Amino acid sequence: MTHEIxxxxxxxxxxxxxxxxxxxxxxxxxxxxxxxVGPNGAxxxxxxxxxxxxxxxxxxxxxxxxxxxxxxxxxxxxxAGVGRAFQLTNLFPDLTVxxxxxxxxxxxxxxxxxxxxxxxxxxxxxxxxxxxxxxxxLTAQAGQKVSALSHGNQRKLEVALLIALDxxxxxxxxxxxxxxxxEAPVVLDLIAELKAQxxxxxxxxxxxxxxxxxxxxxxxxxxxxxxxxxxxxxxxxASDVVQEAYMGRDLAELGA
Amino acid sequence: xxxxxxxxxxxRSRVLSLLLLAVLVCLALAPFLFPGTRSLxxxxxxxxxxxxxxxxxxxxxxGGIVSFAHTMFFGMGAYGVALSCEYLGRSxxxxxxxxxxxxxxxxxxxxxxxxxxxxxxxxxxxxITLAVASAVAVLVSQLSQITGGEDGLNYxxxxxxxxxxxxxxxxxxxxxxxGKLLNYYVVLAGSLVxxxxxxxxxNSPFGRVLQAIRENDFRAEAIGYRxxxxxxxxxxxxxxxxxxxxxxxxIWLRYVGPSTVLSMExxxxxxxxxxxxxxxxxxxxxxxxxLFVVAQNYLQELMGLAAGAFEGLPILPALLSPDRxxxxxxxxFILSVYFFPTGIVGRLRDGR
Numbered sequence: 101m102t103h104e105i106x107x108x109x110x111x112x113x114x115x116x117x118x119x120x121x122x123x124x125x126x127x128x129x130x131x132x133x134x135x136x137v138g139p140n141g142a143x144x145x146x147x148x149x150x151x152x153x154x155x156x157x158x159x160x161x162x163x164x165x166x167x168x169x170x171x172x173x174x175x176x177x178x179x180a181g182v183g184r185a186f187q188l189t190n191l192f193p194d195l196t197v198x199x200x201x202x203x204x205x206x207x208x209x210x211x212x213x214x215x216x217x218x219x220x221x222x223x224x225x226x227x228x229x230x231x232x233x234x235x236x237x238l239t240a241q242a243g244q245k246v247s248a249l250s251h252g253n254q255r256k257l258e259v260a261l262l263i264a265l266d267x268x269x270x271x272x273x274x275x276x277x278x279x280x281x282x283e284a285p286v287v288l289d290l291i292a293e294l295k296a297q298x299x300x301x302x303x304x305x306x307x308x309x310x311x312x313x314x315x316x317x318x319x320x321x322x323x324x325x326x327x328x329x330x331x332x333x334x335x336x337x338a339s340d341v342v343q344e345a346y347m348g349r350d351l352a353e354l355g356a
Numbered sequence: 357x358x359x360x361x362x363x364x365x366x367x368r369s370r371v372l373s374l375l376l377l378a379v380l381v382c383l384a385l386a387p388f389l390f391p392g393t394r395s396l397x398x399x400x401x402x403x404x405x406x407x408x409x410x411x412x413x414x415x416x417x418x419g420g421i422v423s424f425a426h427t428m429f430f431g432m433g434a435y436g437v438a439l440s441c442e443y444l445g446r447s448x449x450x451x452x453x454x455x456x457x458x459x460x461x462x463x464x465x466x467x468x469x470x471x472x473x474x475x476x477x478x479x480x481x482x483x484i485t486l487a488v489a490s491a492v493a494v495l496v497s498q499l500s501q502i503t504g505g506e507d508g509l510n511y512x513x514x515x516x517x518x519x520x521x522x523x524x525x526x527x528x529x530x531x532x533x534x535g536k537l538l539n540y541y542v543v544l545a546g547s548l549v550x551x552x553x554x555x556x557x558x559n560s561p562f563g564r565v566l567q568a569i570r571e572n573d574f575r576a577e578a579i580g581y582r583x584x585x586x587x588x589x590x591x592x593x594x595x596x597x598x599x600x601x602x603x604x605x606x607i608w609l610r611y612v613g614p615s616t617v618l619s620m621e622x623x624x625x626x627x628x629x630x631x632x633x634x635x636x637x638x639x640x641x642x643x644x645x646x647l648f649v650v651a652q653n654y655l656q657e658l659m660g661l662a663a664g665a666f667e668g669l670p671i672l673p674a675l676l677s678p679d680r681x682x683x684x685x686x687x688x689f690i691l692s693v694y695f696f697p698t699g700i701v702g703r704l705r706d707g708r
Contacts, residue, residue, distance in 0.1 A: 152578065154574075154578070173577075174577045174578055175577050175580045175582045175583075178577075178579060178580035179580050184578055186575075190572065190575045190578075191572065191575065192567070192568045192571040192575065192576075193571060193572075194567070194571050195564075195567060195571060199564060202564070203564060203565065203568050203576075203579060204579045204580075206561050206565075207565075207579050207581055208580065211561045212561055212565045212581055212586065213561075213562055213589070214560060214561050214562060215556070215557045215560045215593075216556065216560065217560060218363045218364050218556065218559045218560055219559060219561045219564045220364050220559070221364075222561065261579060265580070
């Protein structure tokens with residue numbers, strides 16, 4: 101078995117009386133792509149928020165590469181190797197496409213506090229940012245302000261920021277939501293490339309079953325915040341309990 | 357060469373470039389172009405306020421942080437020079453110590469305020485700065501044994517910077533070559549270097565992070581920037597430069613008092629200047645401060661002339677009476693915000 105890079109132990113969070121994530125214990129291995137499925141409100145995005153640190157855990161632990169990061173800040177976890185693309189596009193609208201990506205590269209290079217050189221003079225960082233834009237096919241838009249981009253291109257840039265960060269653990273939250281049929285493959289191909297690299301861990305929240313079928317090595321099902329199923333895609337899809345009680349038609353389609 | 361000085365952030369508009377050049381030339385040749393004590397005083401005030409407003413722009417326009425304590429930092433610089441010259445005697449050393457001490461005090465105050473309030477919400481920071489700035493203003497007027505209270509302080513600066521010092525016997529182009537002239541160029545040079553430094557800061561990697569935080573602090577944190585640290589750093593840097601501007605002002609005036617360097621009125625003026633000029637551009641500070649200080653100094657006079665010209669007509673002379681200058685300034689402000697919501701610089705850049 102390959103190395104377990106990220107694990108959550110009894111991870112729990114409550115909002116008032118509502119248990120949004122309920123004692124989820126799960127391990128994610130390097131080189132593996134795990135799809136996280138479940139109905140709306142099952143706690144998928146909240147589970148992501150707990151892992152990347154936007155929401156503090158009530159109970160339980162998050163371990164990253166053998167380190168307990170449960171109490172670490174969002175930015176500390178980012179540097180420790182958890183990267184996240186958001187479900188709702190979450191960019192820097194008044195800056196250019198290139199600046200958006202360069203900010204990530206600059207963060208990784210820990211150059212944020214240098215004040216005496218200009219950002220534009222950091223040629224090495226800019227070149228790396230341009231290379232990332234090339235991978236998501238946004239080179240032509242590099243000089244445009246993000247607020248002027250189409251929705252599809254904003255989604256691509258959202259993924260580009262994560263690619264630029266190149267974390268140990270990639271977390272994609274519905275990366276192709278709202279993208280057109282001809283735009284989505286660009287993003288899906290990138291995810292497939294990352295998977296083929298075998299040295300990264302990928303977590304993918306996704307509703308589209310055809311996407312899961314092509315990409316996932318493993319599926320975990322969340323229902324009412326709790327882990328309802330975990331296993332190889334065929335196994336999970338075939339499970340009667342999951343099909344009937346938790347996923348309804350969606351998963352039946354997946355099995356078909 | 358020029359691109360390096362401007363840190364690659366060109367004005368990006370022909371009209372804007374010409375206006376900036378005009379301001380620079382006018383300020384550089386002010387003693388010769390506009391002879392007289394009053395116009396030189398106006399020119400020096402413009403230099404000081406350009407730097408002060410530019411430092412506020414770093415905080416508000418780039419960092420998206422609203423502070424009401426900027427005059428407090430300005431005042432710390434001014435009082436640093438004043439107290440040091442008053443109590444350490446007339447020397448260059450005392451002057452340098454005053455500038456340093458004022459800046460350090462401003463940085464320390466900014467650090468403490470920032471650390472305690474910037475982790476919470478931005479609005480909380482604005483409230484805290486308002487409270488602290490008011491408290492400091494009261495403190496300065498109460499501690500009259502040390503600070504001179506409401507009357508302020510008159511002090512001696514090195515003789516080379518005063519009118520008594522003549523470094524050439526003959527006037528050049530009718531301008532007396534004295535210490536006051538040197539003093540003016542010290543202020544101008546200080547302001548110019550300060551503005552170029554700020555231009556470098558906002559175009560540095562640090563400046564980009566500030567913009568990112570202003571745009572979306574949530575994502576900035578998610579890509580690995582510790583937002584609080586950057587906000588505190590920006591506050592400290594901005595405070596240090598404001599204190600330096602205050603020190604320049606104190607060197608120019610050879611007098612400080614609560615109403616000249618600490619009042620809430622100045623804080624509002626700074627806000628107006630940065631908004632009129634255009635937030636988040638640094639160049640906006642140059643145009644905003646120049647326009648505003650000129651208007652402040654000459655609008656009354658202009659209106660007096662206009663009122664005289666319309667004498668005998670109904671209402672007009674009353675409306676144009678010099679006493680109504682604040683009304684017209686207010687009207688100008690409303691119109692400029694209405695027609696140029698992005699400030700003069702924003703308007704010029706869009707219209708290119």
